[in-house]
Amino acid sequence: MFAATPLASGRCADVYALGADRVIRRNRDGGDVRAEAELMTYLRGQGYPVPEVFRADGPDLEMTRLAGPTLAEALVTGATDIRSGARILATLHHRLHALRARLSPDPAARVLHLDLHPQNVMVTADGPVVIDWGSAREGRPELDLAMTALIVAEVATDPTSPVAAPAGDLLTAFLAETGPIRLLDSAASLRTRTGPLDPRRVAQAAARVRTAHG
Ligand SMILES: Nc1ncnc2c1ncn2[C@@H]1O[C@H](COP(=O)(O)OP(=O)(O)O)[C@@H](O)[C@H]1O
Ligand SMILES: [Mg+2]
Structure with missing residues (x-):
């Protein structure tokens, strides 16, 4: 049905071009x-920047094809500097958490992305757009901020990653935008259950978030 080579692949999905626009x-x-x-x-x-969805069918989601690098790519090439990248992430959280939850009756609940890291943001001519909503649920916004900090810290504490050092800088800059991270323990236990790393590595990343506050 599709050309054998996806346009891009992440941990959970393969993304195939469907013409120029989808x-x-x-x-x-x-x-x-x-x-x-x-x-x-x-x-x-609600005016939040996500791709337009045209069709959902089993495991397949048909949506707008976004033009531009991921924020991760833009940070590596220098098209986006670290401070701007941190601001983009913090602003995307802030805008998301300003919206009413869709399902929860709890007035404090908000939509949480829970995987909002630079590979899930695409930098387009119309501004940053958030993709990869498969982990989303509703709850306390602080958990979403903690997940982003933790995921960036996982990269910063990975000695085999070529981008460990810039990830450390991004973490520091992100924390400067958000202030203290409040639900780090909850984020670490969620990430241990759902993320790719073993509990020891997640604990290492959480410790890095704590010390990065300085
Ligand atoms: N709407 C889109 N337009 C263009 N590229 C996309 C789009 N959605 C995803 N991608 C590319 O595919 C990659 C994987 O998609 P993503 O939804 O993040 O899947 P995963 O859950 O596997 O991480 C992204 O990092 C991005 O490079
Ligand atoms: Mg992704």
Whole structure:
């Protein structure tokens, strides 16, 4: 059905071009994308920058093809500097958490992305756009901020990563934007259950978030 080579691949999905203007994101584990698609449509209606969804069918999500690098790529090439990158992440959190939750009756609950790191932001001519909503749920905004800090810290504490040093700088700059990270322990236990690293590595990353506050 598709050309053998995806346009891009992440940890969970392969993304295939569908002409010049659309892509299909296919979950490799076959997981259904309907909830994700409904959330993206809601957020777009609220003016939040997400790709327009055209179709959700089992593991396949058809959406706007965004033009531009991921924020991770833009940070590596220097197209975006570290401080601007940190501001972009903090602002995307702030805007998301300003919206009403869609499902929860708890007035304090907000939509949380829970995987909002530089590879899930695309830098387009119309501004940054957030992709990869498969981890989203509703809850306390502080958990979302803590997850971003923790995920960036995972890279910063990985001695085999060629971008460990800039990730450390990004973490410091992000924390300067957000102030103290409050739900770090909850984020670490969620990440231990859902992320790619073992508990020892997640604990190392959490310790880095704590010390990065200085
Ligand atoms: N709408 C899109 N337009 C262009 N490229 C995209 C789009 N959505 C995703 N991508 C590319 O595909 C990669 C993987 O998509 P993503 O949704 O993040 O999947 P994963 O869950 O596997 O990380 C992204 O990092 C990005 O490079
Ligand atoms: Mg991703």
